[in-house]
Amino acid sequence: MAGTIVIKKPKRTLADQSYVVEITKGLGVTLKHFFKNFGQMVTGTRPDVTKFNYEDGVATLQYPEEKKPYPRRFRGVHRLTKRSNGEARCTACLMCSTACPAQCIFIKPGEYPEGHPSRGHERYAVEFVIDELRCIFCGFCVEACPVDAIRMDTGIHMTALDNRADFIFDKEKLMSFPSQDGDFETSNTRVEPGDKAHHGITREQGH
Amino acid sequence: METGATFWIASAVKVIAIVLGLVNLGALLLWVERRQSAMIQDRMGPNRANLQIGGLNIRAAGLLHSAADGIKMLWKEDFTPPGADKFLYHLAPVISLVPPLCLFAVIPFGPSVYWANRAQVFGSEAWNTTTGFIPLQIAMPDSGILVVFALASSGVLGAALAGSSSDNKFSLMGGLRAASQMVSYEVTMGFSVVGAFMVYQTVRLEQMVQWQVDHAWGIFTQPLAFLLFFTAAVAETKRVPFDAPEGESEIVAGYFTEYQPMKMGMFALGELVEVMTSSALLTTIFLGGWQFPFLKLDGFHLEMFGVAKPILMSHLTVVVISAITFALKVAILALLQMQIRWTLPRFRYDQIMKLGWRILLPLSLGNILVTGIVLLFING
């Protein structure tokens, strides 16, 4: 028939059909892997699995003795960033706790005392608690924060702890983690009330 | 052979050594299998079972996993399915473990140890003496390899009984597959060694080894039979590529689906012991048994390589070297079986049957025919 493509069945030789040759070839492949990997294990020359490489060899990562470094933007344990005077940046706006799908952020807001330059402009968090056990590490809180007060750039992998109470991280604890670069603040500038660049509008004045 | 007290003491020592050795080697083989398969598949394999003594952590390259498995199996619930045939259900694992262990009784794992008639050892009368030596073999029945076949074929009962008594359809399927597969390959196994009998003119295993020591290894006189026997032996152990009876992707775990840890462990151990006994059989029948190449009863004979004088050794040294040689040959064959297990995929059930009846059986019959004709010409 015109246009018909006839695909020929591949010819099978006696060697193919006896299966012995092919089995031997297969054994060759597995033996090659075996001796190569065995040799590498015994002499301790197996490729470094903590790096990204495509070399042949045992690919098992012996966690936790061996760890792959996390990428820079890995979402680790939260930290509360600090102002230049060492106080928390958080203004207790509750954006993060509202955005949190796991509802694991608890914030108790408080007013600054009378006479404090920030009074009327913003509040501060009297308590700031994240239940790291409920957190799903989605990063929504970081996205939501208008003043870059909460970040997940510590690079710390949340480990298993012995009891549930240990997973409740309070404000003090959250402020004790530095970023991967060892920084407790952030590179974003902050304009304090009273600064020249500050808009000067208080909450009482409305927007 | 000695009689009386010496005989009984020697036999008891041999039996205990063999049984303990085999069972422990089975556990070792489990470790070998795990780590070997890991190396083949670019993995690390289990290596974290840890024995903590004080501040010392002993991992022993994962060897402790076999021990940990044993402990785990002992402490797991032992549940008998309510619909099972209690007697047969409990009997089956025993039947599948004991025959491969017993099978080792007739396999010579070294040359006889002489202490009397030393003069005869190196004379032509050596193998006809009746006293003054201990054979490194538990039993030397006249029926020889026929005992092996009788025991090997009773192994099928274990799988078949397990399948039929556990009141589970998957078990039943597995039992049926195991029974038909083992019976089919038993035939090939039997026929493939007939050629070897014809060459060796004996069915006694120790005499087969002696023939190979005097003439040539069976693998050279009966290469096809070696291949056929090897295939059939692998099929007998019910391991990949012949593991249709327990094909986990089709019938859960086959005939031991309903078995709980310790009994399942007995099946697994039986399988590993079978690997060793089949390797030992292959060594004995085709690879010259305990013979180290060019090692005669009084030392090395290397006339072939232009060394005129034999390198003489004491009788005991020769015995020890021979026994180690036997162990090494068995180990190499067992490792080869492991390697095959991790190289090939599982055959389909009909392919197993086709291979057994339509290919291996005619080949083994042809081998007998050709061997017969050749022997006829040689012997005139």
Ligand code: SF4
């Ligand atoms: S990362 Fe997601 S779940 Fe965790 S605290 Fe932030 S918003 Fe909540």
Ligand code: SF4
């Ligand atoms: S969104 Fe930022 S400023 Fe607002 S409460 Fe959360 S951490 Fe504090």
